[in-house]
Amino acid sequence: MGSTELAANLFRATQTEDKLKRDQVSNKRQANQTHFEVGAKVRTTIEELGGTMPEDLPTPEKGILQLARVQKKLEGVKMKTELLKKLGRINAIPAGWKFTTVGKVCKIRNDLRKPLSTEERSKIQGAYPYYGPTGVLDFIDHHLVEGQFALIGEDGDHFLKPKQKAQTLLVDGKFNVNNHAHLIEGTDECSSEWFFLYFHHRDITHLISRQGASRYKLNKDTLSKLPILVPPLNEQLKIYKLFTSWDNAIEKTEALIAAKEKQFEWLTSNLINRAGHKRKPTSSLMSEVSKRNKNSAIERVLSVTNHSGFILPKEQFERRVASENVSNYKVVGKGQYAYNPSRINVGSIARLDNWENGILSPMYVVFKLDTTKVCSDYFLHCLNSSEARQRIKNSAQG
Numbered sequence: 001m002g003s004t005e006l007a008a009n010l011f012r013a014t015q016t017e018d019k020l021k022r023d024q025v026s027n028k029r030q031a032n033q034t035h036f037e038v039g040a041k042v043r044t045t046i047e048e049l050g051g052t053m054p055e056d057l058p059t060p061e062k063g064i065l066q067l068a069r070v071q072k073k074l075e076g077v078k079m080k081t082e083l084l085k086k087l088g089r090i091n092a093i094p095a096g097w098k099f100t101t102v103g104k105v106c107k108i109r110n111d112l113r114k115p116l117s118t119e120e121r122s123k124i125q126g127a128y129p130y131y132g133p134t135g136v137l138d139f140i141d142h143h144l145v146e147g148q149f150a151l152i153g154e155d156g157d158h159f160l161k162p163k164q165k166a167q168t169l170l171v172d173g174k175f176n177v178n179n180h181a182h183l184i185e186g187t188d189e190c191s192s193e194w195f196f197l198y199f200h201h202r203d204i205t206h207l208i209s210r211q212g213a214s215r216y217k218l219n220k221d222t223l224s225k226l227p228i229l230v231p232p233l234n235e236q237l238k239i240y241k242l243f244t245s246w247d248n249a250i251e252k253t254e255a256l257i258a259a260k261e262k263q264f265e266w267l268t269s270n271l272i273n274r275a276g277h278k279r280k281p282t283s284s285l286m287s288e289v290s291k292r293n294k295n296s297a298i299e300r301v302l303s304v305t306n307h308s309g310f311i312l313p314k315e316q317f318e319r320r321v322a323s324e325n326v327s328n329y330k331v332v333g334k335g336q337y338a339y340n341p342s343r344i345n346v347g348s349i350a351r352l353d354n355w356e357n358g359i360l361s362p363m364y365v366v367f368k369l370d371t372t373k374v375c376s377d378y379f380l381h382c383l384n385s386s387e388a389r390q391r392i393k394n395s396a397q398g
Helices: 003-022 028-048 064-088 118-122 192-198 220-224 233-272 376-384 386-397
Strands: 098-101 125-131 136-140 145-153 168-177 181-185 227-230 286-289 303-305 309-311 330-333 337-339 349-351 357-360 365-369
Touching: 003 028, 118 125, 118 136, 145 192, 168 181, 168 192, 181 192, 192 227, 192 233, 233 376, 233 386, 286 330, 303 349, 309 349, 330 365, 349 376, 376 386
Parallel strands: 125 168
Antiparallel strands: 098 227, 125 136, 145 168, 145 181, 286 365, 303 309, 330 357, 337 349, 337 365
């Protein structure tokens, strides 16, 4: 029934209802006669106006009920998409991409998993890797999986630090997987490379169940319902190739930096410890500084670490660690040195370079150099040499 026919029927029905009430019709025969009369008048009016009679109107492709069902389905799809976007923390969907769930575009191949205890594996040592959720656990003499698969953990504490710890692995070849990792096989809609890349550092803790304070559980059912944004297959592979190229470049750069750092360390040690240099006790080159932060004039509280030197505590701690009253804290000025006696064995000693001044907990020792006797930059290089670090460590332990 199209809109024209529907409107005519609606007009006939309302006019009939009004006439039945006005004429106070009370029996079936009179009611039928009234329906017939009103219908005849509506048909006459349509004919006089040059309209098409109801029986001559084209039959629509879909009826009202069908259209209503389609509309309801479309509304349901829209609501589901919006919910998925919210759960997946997606603001926009690029043109040509599809927003769906893992179970609809990927194959979860947990039938290929095999749990083996450490004792069982010790009896079947071999060349084939045995994977857990975060990497290779062992090598055994046979394999159950062959091909390329993405792995994502079923449980573990790695879910807590998605930025620092990889959430997925991409494995290719002949291997085995224990029962703490899910295997994802690529399809024509979603490649294993894309799954690996999409969830590699993605936070999904809001979508999975928690087991205790530091562990999460990602079961197969939850995995199948995880939202995933999927581009066309050719785009997936292009994006993966791009990221892989950058990963390789970063890896090579980091390896080069590590090699240069080792070379720098060797050169520093070789130059500092060259034969003929006079050796003096460090105590003769420095003096302790015990200036206190009277009236709490300085507010910048600092800490000393073995990896970054002087830092603001908020960079290392989530909560305030300084006392409310910092008037007894020690003042350290630019170019001066400080260390925590309880942590000097791990190298927590540094020179203040990034600020004009700051304050340190009273437990710290602050000292300055006599620059008429020693160059501060030279002393800093000596302090950072492997020999000096070892001497400090031995002294603290002894």
